[in-house]
């Protein structure tokens with residue numbers, strides 16, 4: 348086993364260094380040989396698998412089916428939707444040489460799959476009876492990244508992309524909101540990230556979409572992270588790819604399409620929502636190990652302790668708890684405690700000969716507080732309860748943090764102060780040059796127009812013009 352140097356730069360000292368060191372030292376991921384690519388190590392990949400499982404179940408429960416489309420797309424297909432190609436062209440990786448010769452028709456490595464799926468939808472849909480068509484794919488995509496950051500911005504990342512076709516706008520909008528709500532639920536209930544749901548302003552819309560919605564979470568440095576997006580495409584892609592159906596009235600109509608995605612970026616969100624100076628803090632529902640048992644003892648004593656630790660682990664596993672026994676014999680218990688704290692394991696059990704004799708173990712929480720004696724006989728039930736409490740307290744803590752750093756402001760100086768440390772809810776005119784001016788002077792951008800907030804009108808926080816969205820806009824600095 349490798350022996351990682353323990354500890355990271357404290358979060359409070361330098362958030363960015365903290366993050367970069369942590370993803371490596373907690374063995375979540377490593378940098379790939381091509382700049383901007385990442386290797387997901389087993390510990391990080393397991394978090395992804397757990398998230399994927401939760402999301403996949405919800406995707407299927409709401410009537411969608413998984414399929415798989417090719418990684419390679421003709422460049423000419425991308426060009427059919429003008430805004431789409433314009434938006435993505437700076438990030439494209441293009442194959443120009445293959446099979447030992449120059450290609451006549453250039454091929455792009457998919458940055459997203461609207462075009463190839465649109466092409467197939469046109470082929471598969473002919474009647475209103477074929478609608479809605481509800482597809483999802485789990486895949487990798489490539490978007491050339493000039494300022495890479497592991498999990499947050501990588502040249503290749505993993506995601507799911509839902510693609511659906513509907514008879515009319517109302518049905519497509521229902522789908523768009525269903526996907527958004529599904530993301531908000533997974534973020535809140537599984538990742539313990541209290542996200543805000545809202546609509547993007549026109550400048551932040553997906554290339555080719557009529558309306559874009561997202562969920563935004565607040566990281567512990569006060570910045571926003573867009574953690575999932577859902578787009579209503581209107582008939583833009585249906586027009587470009589000929590996705591049509593014959594209605595009940597025997598009329599040929601264009602379909603209304605949607606797409607929605609959540610990616611490995613969510614892992615970065617989990618790290619930055621819950622982590623602290625000591626390292627990661629993982630929500631139990633995404634923790635590869637929910638409980639780690641550290642056996643303590645020397646020589647002949649250790650044999651008995653190890654046997655008891657394995658027996659306990661077996662009982663916890665049978666109760667559905669993800670548990671790991673740290674059997675590394677060359678490391679001290681103190682080193683192991685620090686190691687599992689760095690790696691964010693929610694609960695730790697210390698098991699020594701004296702504990703064993705009294706039928707107990709010492710229970711320590713990653714959230715701190717006093718250590719406790721845990722009676723081994725009822726350990727599975729007790730720990731399952733503790734894990735639920737842990738999950739709930741993480742969500743509560745993150746919600747309080749976000750609420751304390753979100754200000755409703757009607758004054759420019761207050762706005763500037765609010766986005767220094769968190770978010771500002773302000774009225775805005777909706778003008779692109781006014782948005783650009785706010786970004787240039789504060790670094791903040793309009794994240795979303797939150798859906799749950801009350802309608803409100805007045806004057807723009809920056810230019811004093813009339814407000815444009817009928818609601819307050821959430822501003823913040825963002826990843």
Ligand SMILES: [Zn+2]
Nearest residue numbers: 776781807810
């Ligand atoms: Zn303005």
